C-alpha cells in the first residue's frame with residue numbers, strides 16, 4: 001500500500017452508526033479527507049467529537065435526489081480538481097419476513113435504499129471519481145451470495161447490488177475505476193435491533209393465516225439468528241477490507257469477510273441448489 005493520502009477524499013454513505021461510522025473514523029485517522037453521509041444533526045455532532053477537524057459530515061439521504069445533488073456540489077467545491085478517491089456505498093436497511101406476506105411497499109423501500117439509492121449516489125459522483133482516479137466500494141453481504149428464508153427482500157436487494165457491481169466494474173475499467181464488493185457475515189451493529197423492531201411490527205400486523213402457516217418456521221429462523229448474534233464480528237473486520245479495497249495496489253473484486261463470508265462463497269459456488277436448501281433448512285431446524 002504505497003498511496004499517498006494527501007488530498008485524497010472519500011465519501012461514505014450511512015456513516016451515523018455501525019460499519020459506516022467505524023469506516024469514517026478509521027479513514028479519517030489514516031489521513032483521508034472524509035465526507036461522512038449522515039441524516040441527523042446529533043450524528044454529525046457525534047462524529048465531529050470523535051474525528052479530526054478534516055472530517056466533514058454531509059447531509060445525505062440517498063432516497064432524496066435534491067440532497068444527492070447538493071452533496072455532490074458541496075463536495076465538488078471542496079475537492080476541486082483532485083476529485084474523489086473513494087465512494088463507499090454503505091447505507092442500507094434490512095427488510096425480513098415471509099415473501100408471501102411482506103407488504104409490497106416494504107419490499108419497494110428495501111430496493112429503493114439498497115439498490116436504487118446506491119445507483120443514484122454513484123451516478124451523481126462518478127465524474128468526481130473519474131477526476132480523482134478513484135475507486136467504488138459497495139457494501140453487500142453474505143446475503144448477496146446466498147438467500148436465506150425470511151430474508152428474501154434483503155437478499156434480493158444485495159444480489160442486485162452484486163450484479164450492478166459486476167456490470168459497473170467492466171464498464172468503468174477503461175478509466176481504471178476499480179469496483180469492489182464487500183460481503184460481510186454478521187457484524188455487531190445497530191442494524192440487527194433496527195431490523196428486529198421492523199420485523200416485530202410487521203409480524204404483529206400479519207393476518208392469522210400467516211401466523212398459522214409460518215409462525216413456527218419464523219421462530220426457528222429467529223432462534224438461528226440469536227445463535228448468530230453470539231458470534232458476530234466487530235465492524236473493524238469490514239473496515240480492514242475497505243482499507244485494502246481503497247489502498248491496495250491489487251484490490252480484490254470481492255471481499256469475503258469472516259468464516260460466514262467464506263462459507264457463503266463456497267455454498268454459492270460449489271453446492272447444488274438441493275444441497276444448499278438442505279443445509280439451510282437443517283441449520284435453522286425448519
Ligand SMILES: NC(=O)c1ccc[n+]([C@@H]2O[C@H](COP(=O)([O-])OP(=O)(O)OC[C@H]3O[C@@H](n4cnc5c(N)ncnc54)[C@H](OP(=O)(O)O)[C@@H]3O)[C@@H](O)[C@H]2O)c1
Nearest residue numbers: 014015016017018019039061062091092141186187189191
Ligand atoms: N451488520 C451486519 O451484520 C451486516 C452484514 C452484512 C452487510 N451489512 C451491510 O452493511 C451496511 C451498513 O450496515 P450496518 O450494519 O453498519 O448498519 P447500521 O448501523 O444500521 O447503519 C446503516 C446506515 O445506513 C443509513 N441509512 C439507512 N437508510 C438511509 C437512507 N435512505 N439514506 C442515507 N442513509 C441511510 C443509516 O442512517 P440513519 O442512522 O440515519 O438511519 C445508517 O447510517 C448495510 O449496507 C448493510 O446491509 C451489514
